[in-house]
Amino acid sequence: QKEVEQDPGPLSVPEGAIVSLNCTYSNSAFQYFMWYRQYSRKGPELLMYTYSSGNKEDGRFTAQVDKSSKYISLFIRDSQPSDSATYLCAMSGPGNTGKLIFGQGTTLQVKP
Amino acid sequence: DAGVTQSPTHLIKTRGQQVTLRCSPKSGHDTVSWYQQALGQGPQFIFQYYEEEERQRGNFPDRFSGHQFPNYSSELNVNALLLGDSALYLCASSRETSFSYNEQFFGPGTRLTVL
Secondary structure, eight states, rough: OEEEEEEOOOOEEEOOEEEEEEEEEEEOEEEEEEEEOOOSOOOOOEEEEEEHHHHHEEEEEEEEEEETTTTTEEEESSGGGGGGGEEEEEEEEEOOOOOOEEOOOOOEEEEE | OOOOOEEOOOEETTTTTOEEEEEOTTTTOEEEEEEEEOOOOOEEEEEEEEEEEEEOSSSOOOEEEEEEEEOOEEEEESSSOOOOOOOEEEEEEEOOOSSOOOOOEEOOOEEEEEE
16 A cells, blocks of 8 residues: 555546545654645646645645545645646655655646 | 756666766755656655765665765766666755755656666
8 A cells, every 4th residue: 555645537627616636645654745736747846735734725725634534635726727737745754854755646637 | 046957858778777867956955855756656755865965765776876966966876777767757955954844846857768
């Protein structure tokens, strides 16, 4: 079993839709939870990070962490065609070890 | 600020050969991590360098080795290449601080194809 599980999709939605992306994990020692966006032929770029449980909002993006269920989510409101990319969840811990454990990534397509 | 840069962009090698990939970290960063991303998969941690020492290592064989130079740039070396080493190799840099979270910035990667 992988430490981090993420549905690879692909996920296709119409422009303006609310998108929900999710990951589950097995290692209860994880403390930092990140979402990266990766466009084709590019390196991942950090969208948001959360420490421990809770919610975090940044513009159209909301990240949620539920440590009791070992489940994290990223919500994208008012999705745009420019949001079409692969979304990777990543985790680290205990402490800020620098070693990131990634999910497989979910490919998202937002159709105009 | 050029961000994290990697060279070369693409590389084609044959089985059994050796390869060296290079990474220059973002300005002000002193820590470099390397990841391997196979097609359709998430990146996998290879190792991390700080103060010219390998600080952490993932589940990769000794064929994978690295180096960090005094200017914080880094190299990843892979010996005795296998077909399964074909992947995108990503370098990420960060700045070691006393804060609890050190964001890693990724480069565009080097696409390695082993024939």
